[in-house]
Amino acid sequence: MQNIIDELSWRGLIKNKVPGIENQLKKPTTMYIGFDPTSDSLHLGNLLAIIILIHFRRKGHKSLALIGGATGLIGDPSEKKDQRIFLSKKILHKNTESIKNQILKLFSFYSEKIELVNNFDWIQNIYFIDFIREIGKYFTVNNMMSKDSVKKRINNKKNGISFTEFSYSIIQGYDFLYLNQIKNCQLQVGGSDQWGNITTGIELIRKKIGKKAYGFTFPLIIKSNGIKFGKSEKGENIWLDKKKTSPYKFYQFWINISDFEIEKYIKIYTFFSKEKIENLILEHRKHPNKRLLQKKLAHKITEWVHGSEITKKIIKITNILFEKNNEAFQLWDDKTFISIYNHIPHMLLYYEEFEKGIFLLDLLKKSGFFSSKSEANRALKTNSIHLNQILVKENILIQKENIVEKKYILLKFGKKEFFIIKIE
Incomplete structure (x- = not known):
């Protein structure tokens, strides 16, 4: 077996790991990574998990992708200041199917196979009393409260943590136990915020069936505002679904x-x-x-x-x-404009709206390119606005002659943000 730990380490894909994992991975090992269906699309943070699953496949190990149909009903409190909004079973089912299709598509691109499992398939058949008797007895409240995901929320006097979220780590631990017994899965991998949940499963396997299990985490991808990419995070994410990004x-x-x-x-x-x-x-x-x-x-x-x-x-x-040469813009044909319109932020307006002309600031606000005229005016004063690839320095009146090919107006803010308006 090729050394998967060395491969992932030089790439910067290992954050924490359980001692002894190197020896285990000298032989074929079944591992899994979980994906909770809290949205109908994966994001670029999830791509790291997919990449690691593929690396394991290529090194001769077996990879499992777990869809959290059950854990998605609860919500992981890790790195969360507030309790997640509960999603209906109908929405979770829809999200599950979407994520499942995305995972299969990502693997098929590299002609790799992946086995998908859904923890709802085994969690739905468990009686509550049986679970707290047979599984709950292995966890002390003291130990559970020491985990970062729980500790941070308990110290939050305003919101605290619900029993529902408190139980999340135990259910994830049970998933590891179940896969260990049914699939001989000996390794769980997750983002660095999952370390507490992963060690919960390792401890459960050791205490209940006396077997050694392993885990490691990979670094989280952080947005520019310091918040991780996440399916339920507020703010803008980079999604894999082209309808969302x-x-x-x-x-x-x-x-x-x-x-x-x-x-x-x-x-x-x-x-x-x-x-x-x-x-x-x-x-x-x-x-x-x-x-x-x-x-x-x-x-x-x-x-x-x-x-x-x-x-x-x-x-x-x-x-x-x-293209910095403005003369090239004059050579764009309708096919080029249509292609651009279909792939960058855009909107549709009507030709009669330009009969008397529209002032640039009004157009910028109307298009949604800026949230307010004052914001657009600030951009104008800092020489940040281009109209049809020409720098604009004042609030000009845009008339029919400014419409390229009688169909399009191209706006640019700064050096990178474009918006195109189609006129009919």
Whole structure:
């Protein structure tokens, strides 16, 4: 067996691990990672879990992806300040099917197989009294309260923690026990916020059946505001579903990663060999302005998530939008505009609205490109607004002659944000 721990370590994919795991992984091992269906789509944080599952497959181990149909009904309190909003069984079922299809699609791209299991299948058949007698007796309240996910909430005098959430770690621990007995699963992997839940399962297996089990965690991917990417987090996430995050926006996320972070991301989000990555990093450092690593990663991961055809279109659109020669804009044809309209933020307006003209600030507010006219005015005063690729410095009246091909108006804020309006 090739050393999976060394492979994941140099990539920066291991945060904490149980002692002795290296010896266990010298032989074929069944492992699992869980995904709670708290949304109808996975996000880029979940991609790390998928990548680790694939790494294990390629090293000769067996990977299981657990869909938390039961645990999703409760909600993991880890890293949560408040109790999650409970989702109905109908919504959870819909989310489960969506996530299941996404996982299968991600694996099929690399011609890899994955076994999917749903903890609702075994949790639904357990009687409450039997569970607290046969499983609950192995957990002391003292130990449970010492776990970070519980401790932080108990110390929150305003919200505290409900018994429902308090029981989450025990149910996840039972999942590990069940898979250990039914699937001979000896390893659980999760994000670093799952360490307490993983060790709960390890302890349960040791106490109830006297077997050794293992676990490790990988680092969480953090947004610029310091909050992790999560299916139930407030604020903007980068989703794998193109309806929630457009392929263009998905691609641009990777393109805009800083030089400081990109050397880390190219290791964790691709399957490139160590030698290839080291060569790419060296080349990137020679000419950082070319953004070689960002383009390589953006291309590879967008192709994986959205397919090669869409990725080709996105790259072409990106090259067109960021063309510095304004004369090139005048050569855009209707086909180009349609392609751009379909892939970047947009809206539809009607030709008669331009009979008397619309002032730029009103159009910016109307389009939703800015939340208010005052916000749009601030951008205008800082020379941050382009109309049809031309810098605009005042609140001009936009008339029919500003409509390109009698159909389109292209707006740009700063260097990276575009919005297109179609007129009918």
